[in-house]
Amino acid sequence: MALARMGAGDFGTRDGGRMIRNPETHAARLAAARALVDTVLIPAEARMDAEDRLPDEARAALRAHGLFGISIPETHGGLGLTMEEEAELMLVLGRAAPGFRAVYALNSGGAAQILLRAGTEAQKRRWLPWLASGERIACFCLSEPGAGSDAAALATTARRDGDGWVLDGHKRWVTNAPEAGMLMVMARTGGEGARGISAFALDPATPGVHVLPDQPKMGMRSARVADILFEKARIPADALVGAEGEGLKLALAGLDKVRLHLAALSAGLMERLIEEGRAHALRRTQFGRPLAEQPAIMALLADSAAEALAARCMALELARARDEGRLRPAEAAAAKLFATEALGRVADRVLQAHGGEGYMQGSAVERLYRDARVLRILDGTSEIQRLVVARGLLSA
Structure with a gap:
């Protein structure tokens, strides 16, 4: 269905x-x-x-x-x-x-939300139906060799040339780049800092756009990642989304939504890991009795269940708050911080409960352990989330 x-x-x-x-x-x-x-x-x-x-x-x-x-x-x-x-x-x-x-x-x-906030009707009609159906895969091009958490330091440029723009630069760790059908690119059109950055929606088949070979990763292997080079890539004037200089502001405006997504995703993955741990504890026998009767294993599962429940409650409560217009950025950051960090602890506990079986390549726990690690980095590292939470607390 x-x-x-x-x-x-x-x-x-x-x-x-x-x-x-x-x-x-x-x-x-x-x-x-x-x-x-x-x-x-x-x-x-x-x-x-x-x-x-x-x-x-x-x-x-x-x-x-x-x-x-x-x-x-x-x-x-x-x-x-x-x-x-x-x-x-x-x-x-x-x-x-x-x-x-x-x-x-x-x-x-990221791509669709920027179009929804600031795109023209023509841009929305062109891109959104493709994206919604999955006919085309979107990429969000922000990180660079010298700009990760410090997104305002990006160096990719877009300069006016006649009735269009010319893009030059290097984007790093672009998820889905090898199969992209649409790029949302952050590029510098003005001076230094965040206010000099604009957003552009373009076709990756544009001459001068070069997708480099896939980069191997520790986990999340289905999400193909590659760098993208822009070498005098000429794009039309209507590739600009929103006003000039608003790109980073538009990109950051949707972070609360993304962070709640990741908090809920992490809670769901914790529940899956706990299912794997519970099943293993019930079927595995050591010292003459099931692991499920061993106090140490019971404690691992209990701590994991408590953190999964807390993450679930945070995600749902703050999702309601966002629907009602009362969500604060620090709260979304706190949810992402807690849930992704808790996920790391749960993955580690469940792998520990599996012992050598959990460490062996090919087991579900081993795969999920590797996959979980990147969620503390995606869409703002845990360190960035702590800064957002602390600033929200101290400015109250």
């Missing part, structure tokens, strides 16, 4: 301080997502990891369920979900390896 889209009439009334959409439709959507995870995604994990690519049947299923358009309005072909609905969906989808999300999330994430 595909994930159901909802029309304008599907909004219900307020209940318990939040807007409830049609509960039957949403329940059906979550049930479909659970079936997708259990019957298609989890069975494809080992192959995805070994081949470093998303299997065709998994890609087709993700497209059929509308997951490339989670955050894109229905008017442009997406699911048009509220933040709370997205969080609940990510809790379910998070049980599968996070590499699946890495393939579809950029379509409705």
Whole structure:
């Protein structure tokens, strides 16, 4: 069953301080997502990891369920979900390896959100239906050899030339670059700092755009990553999204949404790891009794369950807060910080509970352990999240 889209009439009334959409439709959507995870995604994990690519049947299923358009309005072909609905969906989808999300999330994430905030109607009509359907894969080109967490230091330039622009620069660690059908590029059009950066939407087939070979990674192997070089790449005037100098502001405006996504995803992955740990503890016997009866193993699982529950509650509560317009940036950063750091601890505990079996290449725990590590880096490292939380606290 595909994930159901909802029309304008599907909004219900307020209940318990939040807007409830049609509960039957949403329940059906979550049930479909659970079936997708259990019957298609989890069975494809080992192959995805070994081949470093998303299997065709998994890609087709993700497209059929509308997951490339989670955050894109229905008017442009997406699911048009509220933040709370997205969080609940990510809790379910998070049980599968996070590499699946890495393939579809950029379509409705950074690229689409910038277009929705500042794009012209022509730009929206051109790009959003493609992105929502998954017909084209989006890339978000921000990081550079000299600009990672310090995004305002980027050096890629876009200079006016006649009735268009010329792009020159080097973007690093671009997720999905080898299969990109659309690039959202941050480039410097003015002076130094954040206010000199603009956003551009362009086709990767543009002459002067060079996607370099794939870069091997520790985990998340389905999400292909490569550098992109821009060498006198000429793009039309209408590639500029929003006003000149607003690019980084537009990129950062959607971080609270991304951080809540990652918090919910991490909570879901913790629950999957705990399932793996529980199953192992029940079937494995040591010293004449199941591991599940060993106090040390019980403690590992209990601590993990407590952190998973806390992350789940944070993600859902703050998703409701965002829907109601009361979310603060520091809260979204706190959720991402806690959930991704807790995920690291849970992955480590569950691997420890598996002993040598968990460390062996090819086991589900070994794969998920590797995949989980990057979530403390993506979309703002834990160190950056701490800065955001601290600044929010100290400026209150």
